Amino acid sequence: MITGGSSGIGKAVAKLLAKRGANISIIARDGAKLETARQEISASIIDSQQRILAITADVTQQKAIEFALKQAIADLGRPQILITSAGIAIPGYFQELSLATFHKTMAVNYFGSLYAIKAVLPEMIAAGQGHIILISSGAGLIGLYGYTAYSSSKFALRGLAESLRGELKPHQIKVSIVYPPDTDTPQLAAENKTKPPETKLITETAQLWTAEGVAQEIIKGMIQEKFAIAPGWEMTLLNRLHSIIRELLNWYFDKIAGKYRKNK
Numbered sequence: 001m002i003t004g005g006s007s008g009i010g011k012a013v014a015k016l017l018a019k020r021g022a023n024i025s026i027i028a029r030d031g032a033k034l035e036t037a038r039q040e041i042s043a044s045i046i047d048s049q050q051r052i053l054a055i056t057a058d059v060t061q062q063k064a065i066e067f068a069l070k071q072a073i074a075d076l077g078r079p080q081i082l083i084t085s086a087g088i089a090i091p092g093y094f095q096e097l098s099l100a101t102f103h104k105t106m107a108v109n110y111f112g113s114l115y116a117i118k119a120v121l122p123e124m125i126a127a128g129q130g131h132i133i134l135i136s137s138g139a140g141l142i143g144l145y146g147y148t149a150y151s152s153s154k155f156a157l158r159g160l161a162e163s164l165r166g167e168l169k170p171h172q173i174k175v176s177i178v179y180p181p182d183t184d185t186p187q188l189a190a191e192n193k194t195k196p197p198e199t200k201l202i203t204e205t206a207q208l209w210t211a212e213g214v215a216q217e218i219i220k221g222m223i224q225e226k227f228a229i230a231p232g233w234e235m236t237l238l239n240r241l242h243s244i245i246r247e248l249l250n251w252y253f254d255k256i257a258g259k260y261r262k263n264k
């Protein structure tokens, strides 16, 4: 079951899982986009018995996401894997971001993931197995200039995953958290429209990944039962050393932002 499975990283993971013989349900809001994605994912199946479902729901609506996942369970059976990829990112200067943006970002990125987990967990506990994969971000490891709303929501997911991991272990349910780097998806294209110039300068040197590349790392990490899945050397370094290198990164980011302001 993949929330946000109609686009970007979620869709790319769905295609790879379809190639491995999985039955899949993708959940998102836009019905037309979902149907196109369903057809694309269906093209990757390896067995005619495989089922690919597309269900419309807004992850911020607890009853709606619960109902959507119940529908998926009724059709496909108990979920073995839940991936919470539905997410939004609205960058901007803190002073200019509305409170509504902070509420909306937490509602989609944090509570949207939480509601989905709450909905499938009883089924996974009853089955005595399962794997929950939350999609955070590099911005969930280190706070980034221009990402006050987004980083906070992705940090919240890290706290959730870290505390949930131990609680679910006795039930043989695994928890993983993914820290994708900048990935070429519609979300990143939308972000680039409102990113402050300082944020652009800070992030422009990072390697840009494809959604397929990130999806492959997610599948690999899932098979290896890794708790933290950090694609590439930049995210691996950030995941391992973020607390240690934070001051150095802050100094470096301040230098970039300061230089921009001086030349403005």
Ligand SMILES: NC(=O)c1ccc[n+]([C@@H]2O[C@H](COP(=O)([O-])OP(=O)(O)OC[C@H]3O[C@@H](n4cnc5c(N)ncnc54)[C@H](OP(=O)(O)O)[C@@H]3O)[C@@H](O)[C@H]2O)c1
Residues within 6 Å of the ligand: 003, 004, 005, 006, 007, 008, 009, 010, 027, 028, 029, 030, 031, 033, 057, 058, 059, 060, 084, 085, 086, 087, 088, 089, 108, 112, 135, 136, 137, 138, 179, 180, 181, 182, 183, 184, 185, 186, 187, 188, 211
């Ligand atoms: N792209 C990056 O550079 C990057 C980097 C790090 C982390 N991430 C994270 O990776 C995840 C996937 O991002 P992406 O880049 O693949 O984005 P994307 O291509 O824009 O896909 C986002 C998906 O989430 C769905 N979605 C958004 N709001 C929703 C809501 N309220 N209810 C249900 N579904 C909703 C979208 O469909 P609808 O709009 O139709 O609902 C879409 O299927 C996100 O959590 C993102 O924060 C992305």
